Amino acid sequence: MANKTLSGRRIAVLATDGFEQSELTEPKHLLEEAGAQVDVIAPGDAGQIKGWDKKDWGQSVPVDVHLDQADPGSYDALVLPGGVINPDHLRTDEKAVGLVKAFGQSGKPVAAICHGPWTLINAGLVKGKKITSWPSLRQDLDNAGARWEDSEVVTDGNLITSRKPDDIPAFTQTLIKALAA
Numbered sequence: 001m002a003n004k005t006l007s008g009r010r011i012a013v014l015a016t017d018g019f020e021q022s023e024l025t026e027p028k029h030l031l032e033e034a035g036a037q038v039d040v041i042a043p044g045d046a047g048q049i050k051g052w053d054k055k056d057w058g059q060s061v062p063v064d065v066h067l068d069q070a071d072p073g074s075y076d077a078l079v080l081p082g083g084v085i086n087p088d089h090l091r092t093d094e095k096a097v098g099l100v101k102a103f104g105q106s107g108k109p110v111a112a113i114c115h116g117p118w119t120l121i122n123a124g125l126v127k128g129k130k131i132t133s134w135p136s137l138r139q140d141l142d143n144a145g146a147r148w149e150d151s152e153v154v155t156d157g158n159l160i161t162s163r164k165p166d167d168i169p170a171f172t173q174t175l176i177k178a179l180a181a
Contacts, residue, residue: 004035005180011038012075012103014067014096014119018085021051021058022165023113027079028061030172036179039064039075043093052083067095077179078103082114082134091122101125104158109178111160113171117141120159130156132163 011031015024028038042049042063051058072078078100080087090096100123103110112120117133118140120126127145132154141148152167153160153174160178162171 005176006031007035009036009076009179010074011036011077011079011179012041012065012070012072012099013038013079013081014041014070014090014099015049015081016042016044016086016089016093016096017050018052018083018089019049019081020083020086020114020165021053022168023081023083023116024051024061024079025059026165026168027081027111027113027172027175030169031079031176034176036076038079041065041067041070041099043067043090043096052085067093067099070099072099072102072106072108075103075108077109077111077175079175080110080112080116080119082112082116084115087115087118091119097122107158109158109160109175111162111171111175113162113167114164117146117161120161121146125159129159130154131159132161134163 048060104125114134121144131146138148
């Protein structure tokens with residue numbers, strides 16, 4: 001029988017086309033297994049977004065809530081999957097950055113993996129924070145005032161960050177623990 005630690009909790013996953021397949025689908029599955037309701041939020045009016053699976057386009061996932069209708073007050077946490085394409089588009093979308101900033105300022109957990117911290121930079125949430133990411137983001141994070149660390153999971157305040165798909169189990173477990181506390 002699955003542990004329903006997060007029963008009654010609602011998690012937002014902000015993504016768009018080009019999200020790293022495993023970094024959205026695996027945390028979503030693990031959070032749902034823990035009892036949470038997980039909504040995929042995306043800009044635009046498409047009913048689904050397409051993943052990137054390592055070296056080519058992957059599967060699509062349904063969009064539950066369009067970014068224009070997303071209310072941070074309705075959620076207990078935010079997850080930002082990586083991939084290169086997805087966060088590069090989101091960090092230039094004012095509404096996406098506004099949603100991330102609202103979560104960050106609320107004190108609710110914001111969990112970003114791989115290239116996901118790019119959006120944290122544009123939301124102004126990394127200055128003075130200890131953060132990890134895919135290694136190529138180190139310079140961007142340093143320039144934004146973060147203290148980059150090469151670790152499986154780094155938690156600083158309400159920010160939870162991880163480096164890569166191999167870190168997904170620890171990344172998700174850290175978010176589950178934060179929400180269960």
